[in-house]
Amino acid sequence: MxxxxxxxxxxxxxxxxxxxxxxxxxxxxxxxxxxxxxxGEPRAAQGNFGLVWGQGKGLGMSAYADLSLDACADWRPFAEELCARSGVDVGYRGGGGVDLCLDHAEAETRREEYAVATRARPDYAARLGVEFLDNRQLAECLPGIGGEIPLGSWSPHDGACDPxxxxxxxxxxxxxxxxxxxxxxxxxxxxxxxxxxxxxxxxxxxxxxxxxxxxxxxxxxxxxxxxxxxxxLSAVRGQLMVTERIALAPRLPTPQVRQTRHGGFLCGETHERVGRNLDTTPSMLTAIARDSLRIYPFLSAARVVRAWAALRVMTPDxxxxxxxxxxxxxxxxxxxxxxxxxxxxxxxxxxxxxxxxxxxxxxxxxxxxxxxxxxxx
Structure with missing residues (x-):
């Protein structure tokens, strides 16, 4: 042909x-x-958390950091125009997102990363607008969060959609x-x-x-x-799982766990260099479940309805x-x-x-x- x-x-x-x-x-x-x-070909969108995210992007490349924040700022009009042309609501929700630290060591590392970024580029740090939230403050924007989670970083630019x-x-x-x-x-x-x-x-x-x-x-x-x-370019495998639908609540998205607009909780944050292998593994799924339960203990009563893996395209930097x-x-x-x-x-x-x-x-x-x-x- x-x-x-x-x-x-x-x-x-x-x-x-x-x-x-x-x-x-x-x-x-x-x-x-x-x-x-x-x-039949693997698609990165199948393993995408659907985050519209500026936090942590490009801390080693200022052009990428700026581009990510520009993209976040452009997302609402982009989603509105796309819906008008296609008739499909992509479920975009802005208003901020929280990147959680699961222990005190990770919290200290996160604080230091942003301290370095602030010293290097105070204008970027001011634009990013990160605030650190303790567990009490996290409970206000993430209802039901576990008491073991010590810290989260919030930025007003972040959000999520249905990928x-x-x-x-x-x-x-x-x-x-x-x-x-x-x-x-x-x-x-x-x-x-x-x-x-x-x-x-x-x-x-x-x-x-x-x-x-x-x-x-x-x-x-x-x-x-x-x-x-x-x-x-190299492949990075991400394993994910999703729970049954649960009553919606006004929770901000996080890269670790987020409730989709349909009610299920999407869980998973793995980054594995295993070539193009799309298998799921008991050890990684167990780790995802363990961390998800620390974040939201109430998920212990929820059934997992699906687990899968997808490949993302990654450059060296x-x-x-x-x-x-x-x-x-x-x-x-x-x-x-x-x-x-x-x-x-x-x-x-x-x-x-x-x-x-x-x-x-x-x-x-x-x-x-x-x-x-x-x-x-």
Whole structure:
């Protein structure tokens, strides 16, 4: 099956990152073809907690710290516009979030991290607005929290959404804007042509684009290397579990446990480097359950209805990659593990920078060349 007529933009990868960028380009009037490997491929959104989060992001890279807070600030209008276009409410709730410390040692480390950040960048610390809450204060915003939890850091910028609803909304919005969506299309290779680029699938299908955007998750490194878009990406497994539905209460989200808008409690915060293994393990699920019960002892009466694992894409420094090929102008790669938080920026500023070919100036700090420079140094 051959498609010889090139589209201005060819996006390989239809996860949260690819969908957000397709939506952002299309809402600016660009014609986009979006290639989706299909449901058989692991999707990071399946293991996403749905947090829209600024705390702790980019403490080692100021550009990422600022970008995360910008993304949080853009999220409400982004969600409202997306709902208007798609008819899907993504369940966004702002108003702040709390990152819990489960013991006093972790609490001291957290305080020191933010003290260092404040000394290094007082303007950023003031903008982030972190407040430390003791157990009594935590009980006011996290009803039912256990008495063993000594501390939590609160920031007004944080919030949460329904990540699967976000995928659905982006998909429908893309279709409404005329994005050509091709499901079941896993790219096996991408070639640079005399004019533009051509992707080939494992079935022999072909798709062409005048400009190429790689957002293929863990396959980005393999597909992008021949085009000068290689980046050192690795898989990080996260195991999660969800409880039966419980009466909703006004609790702020946390990265450790949060109640979804449907009532179930989503539990889990594992970061395992085990390749592409998607197994769940009794030891990790036991640890998740133990920590969740320390946070919310009342969950001891709740049934766990599902446990699963998913893979996230991680760079060596944990920060996004927004890279333009020096060898083949018009080819770009985007990779990150914060697809929910950064969705507003990807559909906004990043899509604009790509369309106007300003990626290397507006997002210079996120180029994959930083890894080569680090090795050289």
């Amino acid at each position: 051959s498609h010889s007529s090139p589209c201005p933009w060819l996006i390989v990868g239809a996860g949260l990152v690819g969908l957000s960028l397709a939506y952002g380009l299309a809402r600016r009037g660009a014609r986009v073809t979006l290639l989706d490997a299909g449901e 699967l609803a976000l995928v659905q909304a982006l998909h429908l919005a893309c279709l409404s804007l005329g994005v050509e969506y091709r499901p079941g299309w896993r790219a096996s290779r991408i070639d640079a042509l005399a004019s533009g680029f051509e992707a080939r699938s494992v079935e022999g299908w072909r798709a062409r684009g005048e400009r190429l955007l790689l957002a293929a998750g863990l396959d980005t490194a393999r597909l992008g290397a021949p085009l000068g878009l290689g980046a050192p 944990g920060c996004p990659v927004y890279h333009a090929s020096a060898r083949y102008p018009g080819a770009y790669a985007v990779s990150c593990h914060s697809g929910v938080t950064l969705a507003s920026v990807h559909a906004g500023r990043l899509a604009g920078a790509l369309l106007d070919d300003r990626l290397e100036t507006d997002f210079a700090a996120f180029s994959a060349t930083r890894f080569a420079l680090a090795v050289t140094a």
